[in-house]
Amino acid sequence: MPIEAPLAKSPSPYSRQTLDRDAIAEIFAEIAVEAAVAVMEVYASDSHARRKPDKSPVCDADENAEAIILERLAAVLPDLPVLAEEAAAHGKKTVSGSTFILVDPVDGTREFLSHNGEFTINIGLIVEGEPLAGVVYAPALGRLWLGGAKATCCVVAPGAPLPPLCERREIHVRPAPRQGLTAVASRSHSDAETEAFLADLPIRERRAAGSSLKFCAVAEGEADIYPRFGQTMEWDTAAGDAVLRAAGGIVLDRERRPLRYGKAGAQFRNGPFVAWGDPPASGY
Structure with a gap:
């Protein structure tokens, strides 16, 4: 059976209110x-x-x-x-x-x-x-x-x-554990800024993973934080970000604002960001 697009025909097919x-x-x-x-x-x-x-x-x-x-x-x-x-x-x-x-x-x-x-x-x-x-x-x-x-x-x-x-x-994110955070970091893209950031946090466990699986680990409550300071593009993060936000998490940029998309002036490049499972733990 062909899939029908779940978009209302009026007044706007693209508004937040009419999108399923x-x-x-x-x-x-x-x-x-x-x-x-x-x-x-x-x-x-x-x-x-x-x-x-x-x-x-x-x-x-x-x-x-x-x-x-x-x-x-x-x-x-x-x-x-x-x-x-x-x-x-x-x-x-x-x-x-x-x-x-x-x-x-x-x-x-x-x-x-x-x-x-x-x-x-x-x-x-x-x-x-x-x-x-x-x-x-x-x-x-x-x-x-x-x-x-x-x-x-x-x-x-x-x-x-x-x-x-x-x-x-x-799936849902979990509250930040009192005994310390579980961090998930890139398997292929580690850098000094990420290491310095994690060194200032109460990290109890650290795991490595590839691709958007890091967002999903936080969304499922298997990890608490995913920092990324190296370059990414918007298509790298949008889907995982959507899953994490739907699960109750947040992705913050360097200014501690939710990561934004549609940055045409920056050629759709992201700046540094941190994905958090427990928004209050991020200070947001």
């Missing part, structure tokens, strides 16, 4: 799981890895998955502009209006190429600078996280139908 955030996340989830088939085909064969002009890695999985995602989004949500990582790498870094979709077809390409399974497919919806719906799918792990009005997670194989709502688990 959970239904949008459901659409994104179906598309991500479908695109994962192409990703896993490359994962099991030669990825033809190469370097983009910015020296970051790209492989066939990124491009094949993005083509599927863009085709499906154009068919189901034709009125929503899309900014996708590989299209942006080829010069398309513009979107019109304050409502648009961000796509990272394979977040964690280094993890993909190292075959550790810690890579994700990310699709997020931005409305007036905020991530209001998003999905993070880890096809090698068979795990899917959805964020809309609420946050849920479930197990689903690439190309399989989404499980019914009764088979999904609603």
Whole structure:
């Protein structure tokens, strides 16, 4: 059965009041799981890895998955502009209006190429600078996280139908533990500023993870904080940010304000940010 776009026809299809955030996340989830088939085909064969002009890695999985995602989004949500990582790498870094979709077809390409399974497919919806719906799918792990009005997670194989709502688990962040925080940090992008930041906090445990799985660990209450001071792009973070916010968390920029999206003047680059599971613990 074809998916129907859950957008009201009037007065505005893109207002916060008329968007069905959970239904949008459901659409994104179906598309991500479908695109994962192409990703896993490359994962099991030669990825033809190469370097983009910015020296970051790209492989066939990124491009094949993005083509599927863009085709499906154009068919189901034709009125929503899309900014996708590989299209942006080829010069398309513009979107019109304050409502648009961000796509990272394979977040964690280094993890993909190292075959550790810690890579994700990310699709997020931005409305007036905020991530209001998003999905993070880890096809090698068979795990899917959805964020809309609420946050849920479930197990689903690439190309399989989404499980019914009764088979999904609603997720929430946890209060900051009195005995100390669990921090999750990038497996591939550590830096001195991150180390200095964590050194000033009561960190009880530290874990490493790739891609947007770090946002999901905080959203599920498995970790409390995820700092990132190295460069990221908006398509890297939008989906995981949406899941975390739906679970009750917050992502703050250097000025301790919620991370904003649609920064065209900065070429859609993020500044430093910290994802918190317990907003009061952040001082926000």
